[in-house]
Amino acid sequence: MTDAMPVGDRKPLPPPVDETGVVGWARKNLFSSWGNGITTIVLIAAVVWILNWFLEWALFTANFTATTGSECRGGGACWALIREKFRYIFFGSFPYQQHWRPLFAVITMLAMLVLSADRRMWNWRLLVIWGVGSFITFLLMFGQIHIPLSLILFVALAGGVIGLTLRSALAPSSERMAYYALIGIGVVGLALRIAGVLPKWSIAIAPLSYVETSLWGGLPVTLILATYGLAFAFPYGILLALGRRSNLPLIKGLCVGFIELIRGVPLISLLIMASVMLPLFLPSGTTIDKFLRAQVAVILFAGAYIAEVIRGGLQSLPKGQFEAADAMGLNYPQKTLLIILPQALRVVIPPLINTFIGFFKDTSLVLIIGIFDFLNTANQALVDPNWAGFPGEVYLFAAFVYFIFCFSMSRYSKYLEFELNKGTRR
Amino acid sequence: MLKIALSMIAGASAFAATAAMAGPVLDAVKARGQLHCGVNPGIVGFMHADSQGVWRGLSIDMCRATAAALFGDASKVKYIPLDPQMRFPALEAGEVDLLASNSTVTLGRDAGVDFAGIYYYDGQGFMVPRKLGKRVLSDLNGATICVQPGTTTEANIADYFRLNKMTYKPVVIDKIDELRAAFFAGRCDVLTADLSNLYATRAAYAPNPNDYSILPRAITKEPLGLAVRHGDHQFADIVRWSLYAMIEAEEYGITSRNVDEALKSENPTLKRILGVTPGMGKALGVDEKWAYNIVKQVGNYGESFDRNLGPNTVLRIPLGLNGQWRDGGMLYAPPIR
Numbered sequence: 213m214t215d216a217m218p219v220g221d222r223k224p225l226p227p228p229v230d231e232t233g234v235v236g237w238a239r240k241n242l243f244s245s246w247g248n249g250i251t252t253i254v255l256i257a258a259v260v261w262i263l264n265w266f267l268e269w270a271l272f273t274a275n276f277t278a279t280t281g282s283e284c285r286g287g288g289a290c291w292a293l294i295r296e297k298f299r300y301i302f303f304g305s306f307p308y309q310q311h312w313r314p315l316f317a318v319i320t321m322l323a324m325l326v327l328s329a330d331r332r333m334w335n336w337r338l339l340v341i342w343g344v345g346s347f348i349t350f351l352l353m354f355g356q357i358h359i360p361l362s363l364i365l366f367v368a369l370a371g372g373v374i375g376l377t378l379r380s381a382l383a384p385s386s387e388r389m390a391y392y393a394l395i396g397i398g399v400v401g402l403a404l405r406i407a408g409v410l411p412k413w414s415i416a417i418a419p420l421s422y423v424e425t426s427l428w429g430g431l432p433v434t435l436i437l438a439t440y441g442l443a444f445a446f447p448y449g450i451l452l453a454l455g456r457r458s459n460l461p462l463i464k465g466l467c468v469g470f471i472e473l474i475r476g477v478p479l480i481s482l483l484i485m486a487s488v489m490l491p492l493f494l495p496s497g498t499t500i501d502k503f504l505r506a507q508v509a510v511i512l513f514a515g516a517y518i519a520e521v522i523r524g525g526l527q528s529l530p531k532g533q534f535e536a537a538d539a540m541g542l543n544y545p546q547k548t549l550l551i552i553l554p555q556a557l558r559v560v561i562p563p564l565i566n567t568f569i570g571f572f573k574d575t576s577l578v579l580i581i582g583i584f585d586f587l588n589t590a591n592q593a594l595v596d597p598n599w600a601g602f603p604g605e606v607y608l609f610a611a612f613v614y615f616i617f618c619f620s621m622s623r624y625s626k627y628l629e630f631e632l633n634k635g636t637r638r
Numbered sequence: 639m640l641k642i643a644l645s646m647i648a649g650a651s652a653f654a655a656t657a658a659m660a661g662p663v664l665d666a667v668k669a670r671g672q673l674h675c676g677v678n679p680g681i682v683g684f685m686h687a688d689s690q691g692v693w694r695g696l697s698i699d700m701c702r703a704t705a706a707a708l709f710g711d712a713s714k715v716k717y718i719p720l721d722p723q724m725r726f727p728a729l730e731a732g733e734v735d736l737l738a739s740n741s742t743v744t745l746g747r748d749a750g751v752d753f754a755g756i757y758y759y760d761g762q763g764f765m766v767p768r769k770l771g772k773r774v775l776s777d778l779n780g781a782t783i784c785v786q787p788g789t790t791t792e793a794n795i796a797d798y799f800r801l802n803k804m805t806y807k808p809v810v811i812d813k814i815d816e817l818r819a820a821f822f823a824g825r826c827d828v829l830t831a832d833l834s835n836l837y838a839t840r841a842a843y844a845p846n847p848n849d850y851s852i853l854p855r856a857i858t859k860e861p862l863g864l865a866v867r868h869g870d871h872q873f874a875d876i877v878r879w880s881l882y883a884m885i886e887a888e889e890y891g892i893t894s895r896n897v898d899e900a901l902k903s904e905n906p907t908l909k910r911i912l913g914v915t916p917g918m919g920k921a922l923g924v925d926e927k928w929a930y931n932i933v934k935q936v937g938n939y940g941e942s943f944d945r946n947l948g949p950n951t952v953l954r955i956p957l958g959l960n961g962q963w964r965d966g967g968m969l970y971a972p973p974i975r
Contacts, residue, residue, distance in 0.1 A: 281842075281952075282952070285845070286845075296689050297689055299689070299690075299691075300687060300688075300689050300690070300691050303691070304687075304691055305687060305691035305692070305693075306691065307691075308690040308691060308692075424716075426716055426717075426718065429691070484724070487724075487733075488724060488727050488728060488731055488733070491731050491732065491733060492731050580721055580724075581721075581724070582679075582718055582719035582720055582721070582724075584719070591680065592679060592680060592686065592687050594680075595679070595680040595681070595682050595686040596682075596686055596687075596688060596689065597682045597683055597686070597838070597841060597842070597951060597952045597953055598952060600682055600838070600841065600842030600843070600952075601842040601843045603815070
């Protein structure tokens with residue numbers, strides 16, 4: 213009689229060592245055949261060799277403490293150059309003693325972007341965040357802000373019109389009255405202002421010394437151009453995309469014409485137009501700030517591209533969605549805002565973020581019209597006679613900063629896709 | 639596309655130039671209280687931003703001198719960086735009042751703008767490794783020369799070698815960074831460019847700057863001028879005489895350090911220049927202390943040269959043509975009287 217082990221006590225044997233863990237994984241993925249094995253070994257050797265060379269250059273023989281470029285020469289990377297120049301690279305020619313201002317402006321903008329990345333903020337809070345954030349940013353950068361009365365009246369008018377258009381069917385009568393009141397104040401105020409009854413009056417907020425835009429430089433410039441460029445281009449692009457699909461021939465023609473015209477020329481030529489051609493056509497004496505001109509050029513350009521991305525999303529929606537919304541008795545703004553856009557935008561997140569990342573980097577083209585964005589200040593750091601001759605270090609540093617921004621955007625897009633597609637995922 | 643845009647700009651600026659004649663530049667500058675100076679950023683020693691973001695260099699000092707003459711304050715300048723292709727359209731469009739962007743004065747350009755003085759005499763030269771023992775231009779016969787294609791630099795050496803019945807082997811590389819690297823790696827014997835550029839290249843990129851010498855003779859004339867718009871002679875005069883004041887101050891030994899003592903001098907020439915004897919400022923249409931302010935705040939020409947380009951800087955550019963006429967240089971300012 214043999215002692216049979218009771219069935220329930222029989223322990224399953226662990227899989228062979230070479231099937232699990234690191235060894236198993238390596239066997240399966242790296243050394244599954246002779247060819248793969250050799251490839252793996254060659255590539256590992258190459259990686260080690262490159263890494264060794266890079267670390268030797270960037271770390272072990274690098275110079276962090278030199279006080280002039282000539283001390284740096286001969287060894288590895290000259291990070292002392294970055295140490296000497298990082299304030300210039302980040303903030304450009306902004307008055308040196310006031311560098312805390314662009315620093316906090318950048319922090320404010322980043323906070324604004326991070327906050328608006330959170331889906332829970334996608335309501336009236338977004339307006340508050342951007343209003344307050346932009347105000348702080350520009351107050352820090354300019355030092356002084358003058359808000360003319362006519363601008364306040366215009367904002368009241370625009371707020372009333374937009375509110376009424378979007379919420380006419382949904383809002384309670386008290387809210388509607390508020391919109392009418394805003395429109396009334398705006399129209400009457402502007403009329404009186406134009407007629408000269410109201411004085412040319414403005415609110416002056418001037419806690420700091422004034423710094424003009426020609427002195428701005430570095431990261432704040434890149435962030436402002438990209439952030440506000442895209443913030444304005446996004447709704448503008450949506451309007452263009454909707455307009456291009458409109459049944460009204462005039463609107464459709466205008467939108468198609470605009471998009472094709474802008475997409476047909478390079479951004480550089482648009483920037484040159486804005487910086488050199490525009491002043492020629494303005495009456496002499498009037499000047500529009502060069503930075504503002506570049507900003508508008510970026511908005512127009514980005515708008516055309518975003519419009520086409522969004523049109524792709526609109527076209528992916530089945531016709532039934534439009535018809536169902538019509539059948540519900542929704543008017544055009546409601547149909548668009550509640551049914552169409554939420555679905556269309558969700559589809560185009562990856563290409564949209566792609567466009568955003570592209571434009572974040574394209575802003576560096578403003579260097580052609582003499583605006584010192586981040587890449588351009590990095591360039592300028594290279595021409596100091598005491599520090600010239602280390603382009604590798606400076607561009608590596610610039611690339612690192614750009615990478616942080618672009619990579620965060622791409623991770624965010626991944627998160628957003630996950631969040632917004634919860635409903636359709638199985 | 640860029641070319642089309644630029645040619646459109648050139649066309650548009652042609653009628654803008656006529657429009658600009660109506661309103662004198664000087665009035666606009668004075669009303670603004672600030673001089674708009676167009677610069678070409680990124681030329682070592684001539685214009686660059688230091689670690690604190692302050693513009694420095696010989697060209698920058700030209701802007702500062704004009705501002706000192708106009709406003710008594712050399713800091714009242716707004717520097718507008720311009721791409722080399724954009725600088726003349728920008729001047730003609732009125733975006734800048736004065737161009738100090740290392741532009742060579744040529745007849746073709748003088749037709750479109752006015753040049754108010756030459757502030758640096760440059761020329762195309764040659765850099766060679768010291769160990770090759772080449773000292774004069776004729777030693778370069780048969781040499782391998784690194785040069786950028788499609789530039790006037792390339793055409794100039796072709797002309798020069800043909801005229802002098804010498805031969806050379808060109809190594810043509812498009813990108814300036816690669817061109818430099820090729821030269822310092824020994825792929826060619828000679829690097830050719832404008833002299834100021836060669837000195838900057840040697841200072842910044844040579845593994846050991848002492849291993850390379852720059853032949854003193856130039857084969858072309860590249861006088862760098864201060865450009866202003868057509869149509870305002872008074873403003874052009876102020877720019878021109880601000881430069882002359884710097885040169886004249888050097889000639890008479892007035893520096894930013896001793897200018898206050900020079901005010902007490904009995905020398906009638908100094909008294910006239912510094913405005914102790916009034917009249918010169920009035921003639922030019924600026925404050926009588928104009929030249930004093932220039933020398934006090936910017937320095938004389940020699941001081942500016944030493945500070946930005948001279949033997950004590952990393953560039954180590956010898957005075958050469960940019961010395962006073964007494965010392966065999968080209969600086970010869972008409973008398974301020």
